[in-house]
Amino acid sequence: MLSKLKIYNTLTNKKEEFKPIDPNHITMYVCGPTVYDFAHVGNARPVVVFDTLARLLRHDYGKLTYARNITDIDDKIIEASQQTGEDISVITEKFTKHYEEDMTQLNAEMPDIIPKATDYIDEMIELISDLVEKGHAYEAEGHVLFHVSSMDDYGELSGRSVADLLAGARVDVASYKKEAPDFVLWKPSTDDQPGWDSPWGRGRPGWHTECSAMIKKELGTTIDIHGGGLDLIFPHHENEIAQSKCSHDGAALANHWMHNGYLTVNGEKMSKSLGNFVTVHELLEEFPGKGEAIRMALLTAQYRQPVDFSRSGILQAKKQIDNWQRLTKGVNPSVPSEKVLNALRDDLNTPKAIMELHQLAKKAKENDEEKSILKASAQMLGLLNLNYNEWFDVLTSEDGSTLGTIEISPARDKEGIERLIKERTEAKKNKNFARADLIRDELDAEFIKLLDHPDGTTTWERR
RNA sequence: GGUGCGGUGGCGGAGAGGCUACGCAGCGGAUUGCAAAUCCGUGUACACCGGUUCAAAUCCGGUCCGCACCUCCA
Numbered sequence: 001m002l003s004k005l006k007i008y009n010t011l012t013n014k015k016e017e018f019k020p021i022d023p024n025h026i027t028m029y030v031c032g033p034t035v036y037d038f039a040h041v042g043n044a045r046p047v048v049v050f051d052t053l054a055r056l057l058r059h060d061y062g063k064l065t066y067a068r069n070i071t072d073i074d075d076k077i078i079e080a081s082q083q084t085g086e087d088i089s090v091i092t093e094k095f096t097k098h099y100e101e102d103m104t105q106l107n108a109e110m111p112d113i114i115p116k117a118t119d120y121i122d123e124m125i126e127l128i129s130d131l132v133e134k135g136h137a138y139e140a141e142g143h144v145l146f147h148v149s150s151m152d153d154y155g156e157l158s159g160r161s162v163a164d165l166l167a168g169a170r171v172d173v174a175s176y177k178k179e180a181p182d183f184v185l186w187k188p189s190t191d192d193q194p195g196w197d198s199p200w201g202r203g204r205p206g207w208h209t210e211c212s213a214m215i216k217k218e219l220g221t222t223i224d225i226h227g228g229g230l231d232l233i234f235p236h237h238e239n240e241i242a243q244s245k246c247s248h249d250g251a252a253l254a255n256h257w258m259h260n261g262y263l264t265v266n267g268e269k270m271s272k273s274l275g276n277f278v279t280v281h282e283l284l285e286e287f288p289g290k291g292e293a294i295r296m297a298l299l300t301a302q303y304r305q306p307v308d309f310s311r312s313g314i315l316q317a318k319k320q321i322d323n324w325q326r327l328t329k330g331v332n333p334s335v336p337s338e339k340v341l342n343a344l345r346d347d348l349n350t351p352k353a354i355m356e357l358h359q360l361a362k363k364a365k366e367n368d369e370e371k372s373i374l375k376a377s378a379q380m381l382g383l384l385n386l387n388y389n390e391w392f393d394v395l396t397s398e399d400g401s402t403l404g405t406i407e408i409s410p411a412r413d414k415e416g417i418e419r420l421i422k423e424r425t426e427a428k429k430n431k432n433f434a435r436a437d438l439i440r441d442e443l444d445a446e447f448i449k450l451l452d453h454p455d456g457t458t459t460w461e462r463r
Numbered sequence: 464g465g466u467g468c469g470g471u472g473g474c475g476g477a478g479a480g481g482c483u484a485c486g487c488a489g490c491g492g493a494u495u496g497c498a499a500a501u502c503c504g505u506g507u508a509c510a511c512c513g514g515u516u517c518a519a520a521u522c523c524g525g526u527c528c529g530c531a532c533c534u535c536c537a
Contacts, residue, residue, distance in 0.1 A: 047537085234533065297475095312475090452498080
């Protein structure tokens with residue numbers, strides 16, 4: 001490979017050469033969703049970013065084990081259950097399914113391992129017991145808390161010191177805490193709350209516990225890459241580090257910590273609490289079959305920079321994909337361009353990679369080989385995964401096998417469109433241009449775009 | 464208050480001391496019955512004020528503005 005992978009590491013605040021523990025097998029863990037509602041576009045950003053990284057890692061190193069968890073026990077889920085009256089498992093299963101369907105529409109491949117928190121209760125209890133034994137955690141009023149002061153280097157990821165945290169504590173400190181920054185490993189459940197038996201009574205795990213336990217079981221003591229959104233640095237990832245390091249005699253949890261920037265709306269973070277969010281689900285209804293354009297819009301900025309969400313951004317991305325689709329119609333992918341790969345190897349510089357794709361497209365206009373390279377290169381970013389017909393929803397009825405991803409209205413099904421095209425061709429022959437234009441306008445209103453070719457034929461694309 | 468990130472042309476967005484990416488939109492042209500698609504061509508930029516340098520969007524100092532984390536959040 002021409003250049004080595006460089007990754008910005010939150011732990012050192014520097015771009016570093018990626019040094020795998022085992023170059024023949026990379027391990028990566030990314031924090032996934034708490035499944036109590038639809039994922040919004042901001043939640044989709046890390047999914048798309050780390051899916052792109054996963055593609056690069058597989059290309060460069062061959063084997064990757066990529067894990068992304070599902071948090072299926074959490075106070076928000078309990079709350080949702082109380083509000084809707086639905087059983088917790090009904091809620092978590094429903095939204096896990098929606099999540100996976102929606103992310104698949106964004107061309108995000110499923111991770112190799114999708115651990116669910118509730119499948120790892122035993123491992124979490126084991127981890128907590130270990131921390132208690134080693135003097136890093138204590139029991140109080142049915143809770144088990146991690147004692148931050150018991151650790152020398154707490155705060156290494158977020159650049160905070162225990163002293164600062166103690167001084168800056170603004171929130172009322174719970175009575176059972178020895179010190180304000182201490183965090184919950186295990187908490188008691190009332191009878192109407194879900195719970196599991198433990199050495200500390202019936203209860204449930206704190207939020208941070210699951211990741212440490214699942215990483216250890218599924219990927220090992222120290223992994224190569226741990227990722228997630230910027231807002232997880234503190235306290236979530238900081239606390240994962242604390243738990244894992246203290247139970248592993250100081251061994252690192254992950255060598256490279258990567259955090260994606262926010263998706264913003266008018267410059268402000270898209271978030272549930274601000275109410276300025278759009279779910280991926282509704283966006284896919286708005287742009288049916290065009291999840292790839294949403295994906296590309298998310299990749300137009302380098303992953304650490306903010307991306308401002310807008311419909312026009314998605315439309316702009318869609319136009320670019322439209323162009324590439326026309327250019328690579330009927331083309332099979334060959335091998336990705338080194339220029340595109342090198343852009344990705346530079347801390348996942350996707351805007352630069354996209355620029356290289358445009359350069360390839362320019363060359364591809366006269367060269368079929370370049371078209372194959374363009375397609376393979378775009379697929380490194382999870383783009384051009386669909387073929388021309390699928391993307392433009394051109395239904396090929398000959399064998400009935402390839403049907404587009406979208407259902408079009410019955411009046412405008414393939415036969416209807418072809419009949420109108422035939423009628424328009426006749427009208428054009430008879431110089432009845434008024435009729436010809438009327439047909440085009442009518443179809444345009446149905447989002448069907450007609451393309452007249454120099455040889456007299458007419459094809460169509462769905463916008 | 465502490466910590467961190469950023470301000471680049473109409474918009475999106477790389478770059479990071481000299482060769483002024485790239486895309487979208489715009490404009491001009493070719494093509495077209497008219498369009499679309501396609502092709503060719505084309506303009507505008509580095510928040511502000513100082514400094515270093517032969518040379519600064521890029522380095523240094525300061526100012527202003529925006530955002531985020533410190534509490535659940537991707």
